[in-house]
Amino acid sequence: MKNPVMTASGTFGYGLEFADFVPLEEIGGIIVKGTTLAPRQGNDYPRMAETPQGMLNCVGLQNKGVDYFCEHIYPQIKDIDTNMIVNVSGSSPEDYAECAARIDALDRIPAIELNISCPNVKDGGMAFGVTCEGAASVVKAVRQRYHKTLIVKLSPNVTSIADIARAVEAEGADSVSLINTLMGMAIDIERRKPLLSISTGGLSGPAVKPVALRMVWQVAKAVNIPVIGLGGISTATDAIEFFMAGATAIEIGTANFLDPAVTMKVRNGINEWLDNHGCKSVTEIVGALDV
């Protein structure tokens, strides 16, 4: 990886949408929109509600399916000179495995991020990510069909995220990323109705950062595989907090909506901080928290 700053799935499209704002090849990795075996229309509008220092979404994994991705989108992104990673979701372990196997065949995709934590779909998604058995079953099925780097994205909507992390590590995950969005809701009090079409949605943005940081710290202590931290990161200071808590890389999500060039600012800010503190690389501060 060129640097530890990546973009989070669902917040950066396929990268191309941000090409006018950021030199894409200078981002450490781009995790593209969640992809499923079959096309999905996603949930009805409204899918978004603004909340204090954050937003709720219930997009529901709208995408045109893995075959469309392989035929039409992959050719457009394969020459972007950075780690182009596909976020994969499904509604059964077999679905996940089949989708992953098709992406395994794409030369220029070095890794997938397995989404076992989407709170916005009824069939699957988070259902797998909230129990150790469910999470393990998906990772086991995918591991048999996918041979490159396998990142598993964890749900924060659980009692012990460290237990889930250990379960996916035991099944052969190469890395874990966390956190996905926190389930929440918002209400229009005049209409007495939820602001989102399916009532609940996933909370993201600076509001979730303290929760994400705590979970990264817990998971980093629990597993031996690399931990990718995400959840409300908008500045270099935020990113450095995650490194110190034990993350070896970070993803920037919702902050891309506020500043489409934020990734470069965070990368530059990290480098500046490292220089000012006499550090040669981020590895020197990973897990450097003094408790």
Added chain:
Amino acid sequence: MKKYVLDLMVSSVEALSPKHVLIKLTDSKPLPEMTPGQFVEVRVDGSPSTFLRRPISINFVDRDSNELWLLVAAIGDGTRRLATLQKGDTLNCVLPLGNGFTMPSQPSQKVLLVGGGVGVAPLLYFGQQIKAAGGEPTFLLGARTAADLLELDLFKAVGRVFVTTEDGSEGERGFVTNHSVLTHERFDQISTCGPKPMMMAVARYAKAEGIECEVSLENKMACGVGACLCCVEKTTEGNVCVCKEGPVLNINKLSWQI
């Protein structure tokens, strides 16, 4: 069209009504290319409850003075904060976003531009571009009261203007779709922006008359560039992002029950 993130300088702020302000923005360099119907995502600092950028349609681009005009209705915390901007302040803008209105194929085409409330905003720039191309746009503008009619003199300088108000304080009483010009004249193309019920009524009229019609949607959005898939509208091609495929869409593409 290339998109930019720019810190634009506020060159003036004018109150057009107790609820509406016209913010003019400029830059030391020439402003980017922009077409009528496109929009700007502005960053709102210091708003107590808002978090995301605000999508605001392009009201006008004055190339002579290198100014971009945004007409803002102060209705929520974010837009109320925007209304407090002062000359000399900077406003961080992502622009230009989305796809604009389709220019008439011939200057001789009779184009009707129907606006309601603050939805009149993009029609001024569109009308001016039609006029600059040799056409003669007709505006049909609606508001609750005479005091809510915005930029009326500017519209009159660009084309013919017909007006409706709900209380009858100016022009014909009622809604835009009740205006007599629709029964007296025949148009080749209609473009509309305003409250959704108004646009649906205009679309219903256009469909019944067999007139090409484009509407400008304002679904709640986050990213503005087609990445987050929040602002979707159902169309004949499935869910599409209003921010990227729109905000201007042909009614034939929409799944509206009209």
